[in-house]
Structure formats: C-alpha cells, structure tokens
Amino acid sequence: MNSNYFNCIVDNLKFEEILLLGILQDEDSTSPFKSMNRSDVYQKSDMTVANFRKTLSNLVSMNFISVLSGNKNHKIFITQYGVMALKKSLEEANS
Helix, strand or coil, X not given: CCHHHHHHHHHXXXXXXHHHHHHHHHCCCCCHHHCEEXXXXXXXXXXXXXXXXXXXXXXXXXXXXXXXXXXXXXXXXXXXXXXXXXXXXXXXXXX
C-alpha cells in the first residue's frame, strides 16, 4: 500500500472509526478465530445503530476490519492494516 495514501486515509479517520478499531484491538480480536460478535462490538461502542453500520461499512471498505458472515451472528476482527492505522493514529494524537 502506498504510504502517502495510507497516511492520508489515517489522517482522515473519524472518532467513531478509531473507537471501533480500539475496541477490537483492546479485545484482541485480531484474526478470524479471535473475532468478536458484531452485537458485542455494537454494545461496547455506545453508538446509534445507523452510525454503527455506517462506521462498520467505512472500515470494511478501507480494509481495516473484516466481517465474517458464515453463521447467524456476524463476527468482526481488525486486520493488519487496521492495527497499523490505529497505532499511527494514536501516535499522532500523543505527539
């Protein structure tokens, strides 16, 4: 991935997007077998349903999270790009 493009995407992340990435990272949901139920992520996020769906869709389109939809409950995990984006975003916030 082009680093300038990646930096631009990370610089434009919304608070809600960083929040969801942080929830997944904090819960160690970093691979398909460690994925969290979508409903659990929603409850932890304290967002409205519409905002949660929009944020989830944005993160999936950026390839920062993946959604597994094989069974009744969709499961979510943060991808390696999501981990890198969260780390970069937090580093910029602390500097």
